[in-house]
Amino acid sequence: MFRTIRGKFVVGFFVIFGLSFVVLNVTLKEVIRTSNQKIITSDLIGLKNNGNVYVRQAFLINHFTNNNLYFGQMAEEMVDDLHRATSSEVAAYTVDGILLYASDEEAFAGRAADDLKQALLGKTAYTITYKGSTGSVYFAYPVVVDGVKVGILRYAEDFSPLYAQSGRILNVVFEVALAIFAAAFLFSYLLSRHITIPLTKLTRASTEVIGGNLNVRSGIRRKDEIGRLAANFNEMIGRISSQIATIGHDRDRLKQLNEQEKRFFDNVTHELKTPLTSILGYAEMIRENGTSDPAFFDKGMNHIVDESRRLHGMVLNLLEVSRRKADQGELEIVEAGAILRDVCDAMDIRAKRYKKRIVLAAADGLFVLGQGDRLRQLFINLLDNAIKYSSPRSEIAVLAAADPAAGIVRFEFANPGETLRPDELAAVFEPFYSGDRRYKEEGSVGLGLSIVKSIVDDHGGSIRIDAEAQRTIVRVELPSEGREAGSV
Template sequence: MLRTIRAKFAVGFLLIFCLSFLLLNVTLKAYIRSSNRTIITSDLVELKNNGNVYVRQAFLINHFTNNDLYFGQMAEEMVGDLRRATSSDVSAYTVDGVLLYSSDQTKFAGRSTSDLKLALEGKTAYTITYAGSAGSVLYSYPVVIDGVKVGILRFAKDFSSLYEQTGRILNILFYLALAIFAAAFLFSYMLSRHITIPLVKLTRASTEVIRGNLDVRIGIRRRDEIGRLAANFNDMIGRIASQITTIGRDRDRLKALHEQEKRFFDNVTHELKTPLTSILGYAEIIRENGEADRAFFEKGMAHIVDESRRLHGMVLNLLEVSRRSAAKDEAALVDAGALLRDVRDAMELRAKRYKKRIALNAEDGLYVLGQSDRLRQLFINLLDNAIKYSSPQAEIAVVAETDRAAGAVRFAFANPGVTLSPGDAEKVFEPFYSGDRTFKEEGSVGLGLSIVKAIVDDHGGTIRMDSGDGRTTVRVALPAAGKEEGDA
């Protein structure tokens, strides 16, 4: 289509230039002819005036009573004198149109006699005859003496030099105009190519984009509108490619999240169903047998209590997940070190149950701005996670200290045990991520560290997990707050 546009440009410019050239040529010819007529008319008027002066003088010098007769008698002399005075051939006629004398009768023979007929009617007239670059005029007018028409004078004047001169001028103007129009047409054609060639490139590039090739670029280096259009096109394709890449990443991430959510739903359904089934089974047997079998009764009640506690913990975790989008409580000054000691004391019993111990090294005055209940849950989840996944009879090392250079309070929860791969260590804090189920505790649905990450993010902190060489360490950093800041 753009080649058609280029052809339209060429044909359009050609038509415009041809019409303009023809119009200019016709106009110049008409103007020059009009100018020639003006010059000829001026010469003829002067010719008539000279002839009239000569005839009047001749009649004044010789007082003839019969003017017509005298005009006939002096015709030969008068024609000769006017021939020499005007450099034109002259013929004299009677008032009836009869030729009296002619300086060169061949100049009048075979020519139009319309001017002579008009002169017989008392009018002044002339006839212009063209023959190539030559031009001549037949000029006739009645001679009137004292109000009486005594004869007719007819002149044959050659204007070939005038027409040759104007012809040369016309030729010069013709070729000059032709050269100018040819140069203008060539410039216009080159300009149209200069415009349409980039458009062809843009069309080809856009076609490649339609076919899915986003690596195409237009190599047009110009500082005009087309150059800016090409640069904008390249930027647009770059942004589209970037957006498509981002969309692809988001699509893959959404797909992974969807799969994680499905696994999470399956896990929650399974983990909730298993203890409920066990509780229901023991409860029905105890209802039927009562305390008849005391040993079974005690075992069943203990199982029901343990499973109920496990259900309660899972429900609390699920509720915590649902609270992430809820309104946050106002932050208050919290002594994180004292809070961590309380949590350590409470979790010591759970650690002993697994034959493990917790070693805490916490500085005094570790103040942060936050929500005490949620920070407590943060520490509980991290210690519980360390207890569950550490080696048997392991010592869990907990360190809490101030990083004054960074203006933060740092916590480290380290435990020996089975380590995670680098990929799992990066993903353990993602929502719904359950990790390698080989090392997963029964009843866990993979929400603990996700909740921990949400609490740390809400407090403006950072968290990461380092796992390797038989040891896993979770590091948490929270913005530090001075005591006076909380008082204020």
């Protein structure tokens, strides 16, 4: 219990209110006792003054001398008169403590006589006896006439009403204090619950977070400090979840990049090793056989030349891919439409070799901010792919038009033929991507579209490939003359 805040609250409030309750009762009892003592003392002083006045007057009226003999003679009359005047029991004693007369001897018989002993010594004294709501006082003092002690007067007075009233006051105060204590304790308990219950919820929620559950929320809706703490807790967990999700995404992306890098290295190794192995094999055989076999010599030399050209083209392509991270030089305003028409004229000869035809529809004034030689390479690679992978005797449609509202120039290269699956379309721009080997041209290393993508990215444009009704359409968008590259 003491390990929880609620338990500490309850025990703390109980101790505080308990001590306050005890101190209040003790203090109140002491105050009432002191007050009662003052009242009794004041009343006894009045009795003593009245008694002295009565005795002095009696001695003066009867012309008694100041000795104890006459005090004894007037004791009975004096006691009765004082009894009637004070409504108290009165007794007269000699200077030696011998009872002369008492209004009620039983009231003085068998009672404590400490006050009488003090009176015999010439002192005024009283003894208070009380139990519960009843109380009585015995009061004794020496009677002195003209400086001579002539006797002792003793009073027995009932102060039960005073003590009964004090008892009632104490009971009322006790009950009121107890009610206040109970109400305060209940309030403190409810207050502790109001404070500790949300803290307990936050503790449980934080424990679940430690266990890995980041979907937990406090669910506390309050406008005080605890409510703000709960809101901050929820926001903190939300940010942690977001950061973990970002880290997870970056981790997956890094893993993917590492896999791509490994695949790129493996493909480069394979693609470079194949022509080098073939070249080395034919070169060794030619060195051994010389020109003794003219047919084999011509075949080997032709193969070495073809593979060397293929290897040269592959190296150039690899260098082009690596240029994506390098400085690409200054951009200038070029007329992309003119470059495209020139490329289409040049590639039309290659298309006719495959019994295919290029149909161009390009507007005039298609100015873009870029590099002419790289745009030419972009168009050559796209047309080369369209020629290689289109159906026999087909038409390759090339469109080019400006979109002033969007600030771009659009290019489309469409060729009929077998299309790639959606998952293959999303991966064709990766270096050395081969996809289905049925659609890969002999000698291709899969770098053409990767180069195309790097050129488009460097010009701040976008490219995508769609498959529609047995047609493959490549769509390229480049910023027009009025827009800076990289703003798309």
